[in-house]
Amino acid sequence: MSGGVTMGRTLKFNIFRFNPEDPASAPRMDAYFLEETEAMTLFIALNRIREEQDPALMFDFMCRAGICGSCAMMINGRPDLACHTKTKNLPAEITLMPMPVFKLVGDLSVDTGTWFRAMNEKVQSWIHTAKRFDPGQEEERMDNALAEEIYEMERCIECGCCVAACGKANMVPENFMGAAAFNRIARFMIDPRDERNNDEYFEVVGNEDGIFGCLGLLGCEDTCPKNIPLQDELGMLRRKMGFSQVKHLFRALLPGKKMA
Amino acid sequence: MMADETISRVGPDRTEAYLDLLQMVTGVVLVAFMWAHMILVASVNLDLGGGRVMNVIARFFEATYMAQVGGPVIAAIMLAHFVFAARKLPFRAREQKAIWKHSLNFNHLDTWLWVIQAATAFIILIMGCIHMWTVLTSLPITAAKSARRIQGGWWLVFYLVLLPMIELHVGIGIYRIGVKWGFIKRAHRKALHRFENRLTLTMIGIGVVTLFTFLVLTKA
Numbered sequence: 001m002s003g004g005v006t007m008g009r010t011l012k013f014n015i016f017r018f019n020p021e022d023p024a025s026a027p028r029m030d031a032y033f034l035e036e037t038e039a040m041t042l043f044i045a046l047n048r049i050r051e052e053q054d055p056a057l058m059f060d061f062m063c064r065a066g067i068c069g070s071c072a073m074m075i076n077g078r079p080d081l082a083c084h085t086k087t088k089n090l091p092a093e094i095t096l097m098p099m100p101v102f103k104l105v106g107d108l109s110v111d112t113g114t115w116f117r118a119m120n121e122k123v124q125s126w127i128h129t130a131k132r133f134d135p136g137q138e139e140e141r142m143d144n145a146l147a148e149e150i151y152e153m154e155r156c157i158e159c160g161c162c163v164a165a166c167g168k169a170n171m172v173p174e175n176f177m178g179a180a181a182f183n184r185i186a187r188f189m190i191d192p193r194d195e196r197n198n199d200e201y202f203e204v205v206g207n208e209d210g211i212f213g214c215l216g217l218l219g220c221e222d223t224c225p226k227n228i229p230l231q232d233e234l235g236m237l238r239r240k241m242g243f244s245q246v247k248h249l250f251r252a253l254l255p256g257k258k259m260a
Numbered sequence: 261m262m263a264d265e266t267i268s269r270v271g272p273d274r275t276e277a278y279l280d281l282l283q284m285v286t287g288v289v290l291v292a293f294m295w296a297h298m299i300l301v302a303s304v305n306l307d308l309g310g311g312r313v314m315n316v317i318a319r320f321f322e323a324t325y326m327a328q329v330g331g332p333v334i335a336a337i338m339l340a341h342f343v344f345a346a347r348k349l350p351f352r353a354r355e356q357k358a359i360w361k362h363s364l365n366f367n368h369l370d371t372w373l374w375v376i377q378a379a380t381a382f383i384i385l386i387m388g389c390i391h392m393w394t395v396l397t398s399l400p401i402t403a404a405k406s407a408r409r410i411q412g413g414w415w416l417v418f419y420l421v422l423l424p425m426i427e428l429h430v431g432i433g434i435y436r437i438g439v440k441w442g443f444i445k446r447a448h449r450k451a452l453h454r455f456e457n458r459l460t461l462t463m464i465g466i467g468v469v470t471l472f473t474f475l476v477l478t479k480a
Contacts, residue, residue, distance in 0.1 A: 077365035100362075167371050170362040171355045203272045208347075212276040215348055216440030218370045231449065235442020238280070242441070245277040252278070 007036040011087060013049065014095040015057070019106045029095075030054070042082035042096075043071065046108075058107035066225060069159030072099055073108045079164035081225045099164035101173045112160040119177065123185045123204055128196045146190065153187035153233065155226050156180060162230065165219035175209045179220035179230045182211060186233045189240070198244050206241045214238070283344035284437055286337050291434045293334055294426055298463055302470045304403050308477055311403025318401040331396045335389070342385055349378055370439075373432045380429040387422045407478035416475060423467040431460030 011034050018027040032049045043064050050057045062068035064083040071082040074097040076090065087094070102110035119125075162179035163169050169176045185205050188194045205211050214234060221231040304314040321327040350356045363371050394409075395401060409415040435456040438444035444452050 074365070077367060165366065165368070167359055167362055167366075167374065171350055171358050199272055202274075202277075206272060206274070207276050210276075212280040213348075214440070215374055216370075216436055217368070217374050218439060219366065219368055221446070222368060222370070229446050231439060231446045232442065235440065235445075238440060239442045242277050242281050242284075245274050246281065248274050249278050249281065252274075 005038040007038060007040075007088065009036040009092050010034070011036050011045065012093045013045065014093070015049075015108065016097045017057075017107050018104065019058070020104055021106065036087055040087045042075065042085045042087065042094075045087060046082060046096075058105065058109045060105075060109045067157060069112070069157035072112070072159040072161050072164070072225075073097065074099055074164065079161040079223050081159060081161070084225065099160055101163050101166075101169050101178075102160055110160070112158060115160065115163070116158045116180070119181045120184065122177065123181050123188075125184050125188070127188065127191065127194045128200075129193055130195060140193070142192070146192070150187055150191055153183050153190075153228065155228055156183055157226060159225060161223045161225055162220035165223040167217045167219060168213055168215050172213075176213055177205065177210050179224075179234065181205075182214070182234050182237050183228060183230060186237050189237070198240070202241055202244070205237065206245070211238045211241055279344055279347060283341065283347075284441060286341035286344060287433055287437055289337055290334075290341055291430045294430045295463065298427075298466055298470075301406075302466050304406075304478060305470060305473050308473070311407075311478055314403045322400050327396070327399060327401065331392060335392050338385075338388060342381065345381065349381075370436075373436065377429055377432050377436070380425045383425045384422070384429055387418065387425070390418075391422065403474075403478050407474045410471060410474040416471065419467075419471055423471070424464055427460050427463045427467065431456050431463070 013032045013034065014029050015032060016027070017025075017030045019025040032053055034045055034048060037044070041064075043061060046057070046059050047061075050059075059073070059082070060070040061083065062070045064071075066081050066084040069081070072079055073082055074095075075082070075085055076095050077097075079099055082096075096108055098104055098108050098110045099112075102112050102115055105111050158180065160180070162183075166176070166178055169178050182205065185201060188196065189201055207213070211234065216234075218231055220234075221229075224230055300317055301314070303317055304311055306313045318327075321330070350359050359375070363375050398405070410419070435444070435453055438452065439449060
């Protein structure tokens with residue numbers, strides 16, 4: 001792996017180290033130096049550091065093509081996928097930290113799986129329908145533009161960058177649902193096969209941990225490595241959830257018998 | 261889910277939606293008021309500090325009782341807006357530390373804009389109340405009276421602080437309402453943000469010119 005045309009820069013990597021499984025381990029920053037090579041990504045750099053300098057370094061990789069979402073980390077303070085981050089776009093000193101909010105596995109590796117599992121359960125991330133599935137029947141038709149809109153939201157790779165970039169999630173890491181959850185629920189809201197009504201979606205997302213806790217800082221929109229239109233989706237969700245309550249607000253403010 | 265969340269609950273709890281809607285509506289009302297206020301006060305520049313136009317406008321608002329009634333109403337809306345928006349503010353040291361650390365590390369424009377809004381909110385709350393009390397307890401408003409205050413010196417410093425605080429809060433606020441509620445789409449965000457920046461600078465410019473007029477041109 002150490003081959004490749006060198007680019008003349010020596011890169012300094014400041015990497016967060018801590019193994020929560022090891023009682024003797026204490027959180028610290030370690031420095032590593034590496035000659036930059038052509039077309040070097042952080043995936044290449046980290047593997048070289050592990051192979052040549054420190055076999056104990058922990059970080060996650062699977063696809064190295066920006067599809068699996070496992071290599072998300074804080075790169076000079078910003079969450080991004082290590083595999084599609086080229087070192088030539090970074091300064092010579094690079095600080096790598098694990099993503100906040102998620103549980104630390106060790107060094108740069110965090111457990112996004114547990115978080116996303118809980119999120120998908122909370123938003124009940126499946127089509128709710130009373131229709132019985134008939135394997136013998138042809139699939140129902142869907143308008144192509146709508147199918148593409150749903151696909152746009154389905155592109156989420158659950159890397160967790162939007163959550164790590166979220167000011168609210170950083171403030172209250174235990175409860176806030178985050179853009180990934182809002183994207184997920186927005187996907188089912190526009191799907192005509194899902195029979196949940198507005199109030200049922202509101203029950204899940206219309207609260208302080210949900211869309212009304214969102215500060216609108218757009219950290220998610222500006223970091224999503226898959227460029228999912230989170231700004232537009234979150235705006236749609238807040239409008240739909242908020243404006244649908246206006247009639248209830250008038251009823252609550254006006255005198256007279258109250259109904260649910 | 262805790263028992264007290266389910267007891268006597270038939271439909272969903274809509275409180276947070278109401279509060280968020282009211283935060284937005286009071287915000288929009290205050291933005292509209294602040295810009296209108298700036299333009300009306302700037303009428304003193306029209307006759308180079310003579311105050312004829314400004315005095316006519318002020319008399320109109322007092323003769324129709326819009327100042328006497330509207331003033332306290334705006335104060336109440338401002339206080340209500342603070343309460344609605346304060347739901348989102350970190351009051352605990354742990355949360356404050358977390359958002360500050362996040363802002364520094366992440367160094368992301370819209371996150372900083374929110375930090376500016378949160379900080380200016382407290383300054384505006386105090387200075388805005390002082391300003392409203394001073395003006396509304398010494399009606400009628402005249403150009404000469406305003407000039408006397410500015411020429412006293414300390415009030416000039418006061419307004420040189422309050423002016424940019426308000427204009428930043430208001431300008432950032434209307435942009436953030438736009439993106440949060442989906443009125444501003446991804447495709448137009450950059451352009452509208454640039455427009456908002458220019459508008460804020462223009463308003464601060466008008467304010468500075470108006471203060472200069474009161475300080476130098478208007479007879480106290």
